[in-house]
Amino acid sequence: MYTKVRKSLEGLFVRNSSNQIHIINHQDSNINHYNRTLQKTIDFVTAHFRNTTQPFSGVRPDSLQSVVNAVDFSTPSSNIDELLAEVKSIYSQHAIAFHLPKYIAHLNCPVVTPTLAAEVIISALNSSMDTWDQSAGGTLMEMKLIDWTCDQLHLGATADGVFTSGGTQSNLMALLMARDHYINRTLLYNVKMQGLPDEAKRFRVFCSEKSHFSIKKACSILGLGEHAVVCVPVGNRFKMNTKELKRMIEKEVSQGNIPIAIVATAGTTDFGSIDPLIELGEMAQQYGAWFHVDAAYGCGLMLSDNHRYKLNGIEYANSVTVDYHKSFFQPVSSSALLVKDRDTLRLMCYHADYLNPVEQEKDGYPNQVNKTIQTTRRFDALKLWFTMRLMGKDILGEYIDQIIFTAKQTAHLIDKDPDFELLNQPEISTLLFRYNPYKAEGAALNALNQFIRKKLMDSGKALVASTKVNNEVYLKFTLLNPVTTTKDISTILELIKNIGNEYASNN
Numbered sequence: 385m386y387t388k389v390r391k392s393l394e395g396l397f398v399r400n401s402s403n404q405i406h407i408i409n410h411q412d413s414n415i416n417h418y419n420r421t422l423q424k425t426i427d428f429v430t431a432h433f434r435n436t437t438q439p440f441s442g443v444r445p446d447s448l449q450s451v452v453n454a455v456d457f458s459t460p461s462s463n464i465d466e467l468l469a470e471v472k473s474i475y476s477q478h479a480i481a482f483h484l485p486k487y488i489a490h491l492n493c494p495v496v497t498p499t500l501a502a503e504v505i506i507s508a509l510n511s512s513m514d515t516w517d518q519s520a521g522g523t524l525m526e527m528k529l530i531d532w533t534c535d536q537l538h539l540g541a542t543a544d545g546v547f548t549s550g551g552t553q554s555n556l557m558a559l560l561m562a563r564d565h566y567i568n569r570t571l572l573y574n575v576k577m578q579g580l581p582d583e584a585k586r587f588r589v590f591c592s593e594k595s596h597f598s599i600k601k602a603c604s605i606l607g608l609g610e611h612a613v614v615c616v617p618v619g620n621r622f623k624m625n626t627k628e629l630k631r632m633i634e635k636e637v638s639q640g641n642i643p644i645a646i647v648a649t650a651g652t653t654d655f656g657s658i659d660p661l662i663e664l665g666e667m668a669q670q671y672g673a674w675f676h677v678d679a680a681y682g683c684g685l686m687l688s689d690n691h692r693y694k695l696n697g698i699e700y701a702n703s704v705t706v707d708y709h710k711s712f713f714q715p716v717s718s719s720a721l722l723v724k725d726r727d728t729l730r731l732m733c734y735h736a737d738y739l740n741p742v743e744q745e746k747d748g749y750p751n752q753v754n755k756t757i758q759t760t761r762r763f764d765a766l767k768l769w770f771t772m773r774l775m776g777k778d779i780l781g782e783y784i785d786q787i788i789f790t791a792k793q794t795a796h797l798i799d800k801d802p803d804f805e806l807l808n809q810p811e812i813s814t815l816l817f818r819y820n821p822y823k824a825e826g827a828a829l830n831a832l833n834q835f836i837r838k839k840l841m842d843s844g845k846a847l848v849a850s851t852k853v854n855n856e857v858y859l860k861f862t863l864l865n866p867v868t869t870t871k872d873i874s875t876i877l878e879l880i881k882n883i884g885n886e887y888a889s890n891n
């Protein structure tokens with residue numbers, strides 16, 4: 385009787401130990417399993433890069449849906465080969481190939497090999513960057529990269545920062561600090577404990593009408609409401625018009641509202657335009673407002689001796705967003721928020737006995753969780769570490785120079801062709817233009833350019849983006865690949881013309 389009960393209990397609790405082969409640990413069987421699986425996966429990725437020749441397959445969601453529906457999670461693949469075949473059929477053969485020269489649509493850069501080597505380590509060792517006791521040396525490596533970036537931007541001796549999941553999070557944290565800094569310092573009110581004071585309804589954040597939508601999103605999340613965001617018109621070269629800014633601040637102040645922050649964009653999403661940082665920094669000081677610079681895109685300029693000057697004035701910033709995954713050839717995610725005064729990051733600090741008790745601060749343990757709204761956080765900094773150590777800043781800077789050079793050449797090609805209308809000269813590497821050989825206007829011209837973008841995407845031969853400026857549709861090139869040449873651009877312009885002419889002959 386006793387033996388029978390014991391056996392049935394064992395049946396309940398003792399699993400087949402061969403199933404534990406999937407857990408990566410010190411045992412030979414498990415290590416060999418890891419090694420074989422990873423080798424096959426690397427071969428798979430290698431074949432992917434070798435065989436992918438155009439940026440997109442042109443697949444439509446309806447044709448993939450049935451394949452996805454057929455996957456049954458209750459019957460696992462029998463081996464990695466079978467799984468990789470499945471992943472290829474649903475995903476990788478249709479993945480947008482950011483690395484190919486004719487992908488020039490959005491702010492996605494090709495990635496460099498050192499960073500991919502780091503990825504292998506990051507997931508396998510799986511450090512979490514919240515506390516020293518979960519990451520140890522990783523914490524110091526992240527801190528050193530943050531210090532290096534702050535130095536490049538001349539943010540000063542008290543600067544600090546932290547890696548984040550992306551520009552959206554960095555902008556959110558920056559505006560959280562702007563909000564709480566004002567509340568704590570000027571209203572002497574504890575926002576952490578008491579929530580928002582009544583005055584918060586009158587807070588205003590000024591940014592250009594071309595700033596990224598994450599600024600509005602942040603203000604809405606922070607309880608200030610979208611109405612707190614005052615969008616200032618752009619003037620020359622799509623940069624914030626500082627005269628208008630001054631007028632709008634004065635107007636808001638005269639109505640009893642409070643300018644808590646000015647947000648400059650160093651590299652707007654559509655135009656790559658850089659707001660006048662020096663002037664804006666000075667104005668922020670004059671009005672006692674927090675100065676945030678969203679350099680999610682423009683941060684790559686710090687790498688180039690030839691173009692670094694375009695960021696002059698960034699040193700005035702109280703906070704800066706940098707997206708290494710846009711302009712440092714890093715894979716998603718790799719981003720940071722930097723601050724001029726490390727104490728302002730404490731606005732995000734909470735202590736938990738299980739994680740980062742107050743006593744640990746006295747013992748001198750650096751806990752990065754004290755600086756961010758995240759808790760568990762990937763060691764994304766290792767990717768940048770690999771890149772800086774195996775390539776160094778100068779090679780990255782050459783890539784940036786090459787991209788900006790190609791963007792200028794592209795503008796020249798478009799500008800001299802009477803069939804195209806160029807909207808902006810690139811300040812970094814983004815251009816807006818439209819195809820208009822028939823001198824059409826309004827809806828007809830919009831329809832033509834919308835058709836071109838979609839048809840080009842369906843063909844998969846090249847990927848370009850589109851956007852609207854004053855309700856007019858423009859095609860958009862975002863150049864982030866140093867391998868893209870003017871020959872590639874000429875081919876894409878030819879494809880655009882062919883599609884445009886086909887549309888015209890049918891309409």
Ligand SMILES: Cc1ncc(COP(=O)(O)O)c(C=O)c1O
Binds near residue numbers: 491551555649651
């Ligand atoms: C200027 C700017 N800021 C912020 C963001 C948001 O960055 P992320 O997509 O990394 O959240 C973007 C994204 O394109 C951007 O262009």
